[in-house]
Amino acid sequence: MTQHEGRIGRYVRMVAQPGQGDALAEQLLHVADSLRDSPGCELYIINRAPDEADTVWVTEVWASQEASDTALSQDLADAGIGGVLALLAGPPELIDLTPMGGPGLR
Amino acid sequence: MTQHEGRIGRYVRMVAQPGQGDALAEQLLHVADSLRDSPGCELYIINRAPDEADTVWVTEVWASQEASDTALSQDLADAGIGGVLALLAGPPELIDLTPMGGPGLR
Numbered sequence: 070m071t072q073h074e075g076r077i078g079r080y081v082r083m084v085a086q087p088g089q090g091d092a093l094a095e096q097l098l099h100v101a102d103s104l105r106d107s108p109g110c111e112l113y114i115i116n117r118a119p120d121e122a123d124t125v126w127v128t129e130v131w132a133s134q135e136a137s138d139t140a141l142s143q144d145l146a147d148a149g150i151g152g153v154l155a156l157l158a159g160p161p162e163l164i165d166l167t168p169m170g171g172p173g174l175r
Numbered sequence: 176m177t178q179h180e181g182r183i184g185r186y187v188r189m190v191a192q193p194g195q196g197d198a199l200a201e202q203l204l205h206v207a208d209s210l211r212d213s214p215g216c217e218l219y220i221i222n223r224a225p226d227e228a229d230t231v232w233v234t235e236v237w238a239s240q241e242a243s244d245t246a247l248s249q250d251l252a253d254a255g256i257g258g259v260l261a262l263l264a265g266p267p268e269l270i271d272l273t274p275m276g277g278p279g280l281r
Binding site for chain 2 (some may be wrong): 115
């Protein structure tokens with residue numbers, strides 16, 4: 070049985086240590102910039118939560134699980150993901166998705 | 176004081192009545208198609224939840240609150256949002272976002 074190689078998505082919720090929401094968002098925007106040319110990275114949008122100053126949500130869409138695994142293991146290390154992890158109050162929470170279609174999806 | 180007119184985003188979680196997840200996703204894909212040319216609609220992506228057959232998440236980004244209000248009041252009525260609501264097991268749950276940047280954001 071071959072592994073399914075379709076498009077995958079994810080919402081990732083990260084909560085910074087108190088007062089570190091700005092720093093977390095800034096660091097994640099650097100990560101996002103470093104992913105701009107990664108093969109199979111279709112969306113990697115950094116979002117603030119208007120009512121939670123220390124929360125940042127990342128909206129991800131990848132061409133395949135493999136593209137996601139490759140980029141997140143290689144590019145994120147280069148892009149300072151260590152700096153992101155150091156700012157967090159706890160582990161990221163993930164909501165896994167299977168994108169089906171709609172405006173903005175390639 | 177003028178209202179802030181920046182970009183807004185939203186994750187919308189909809190849960191269908193038992194066994195109606197496919198129908199809900201199908202109906203929402205029609206809504207998404209009808210929004211393709213709506214002014215200010217930057218993302219309106221329909222996602223299945225791989226582990227919850229009756230759950231559909233919509234990833235939205237709009238150029239402004241006004242663009243969102245206009246499209247969702249006019250275009251959704253035309254696009255059969257009534258059919259969506261009839262399939263739901265409960266009211267949609269919203270996570271409000273302020274998109275900051277990253278690949279896939281215009």
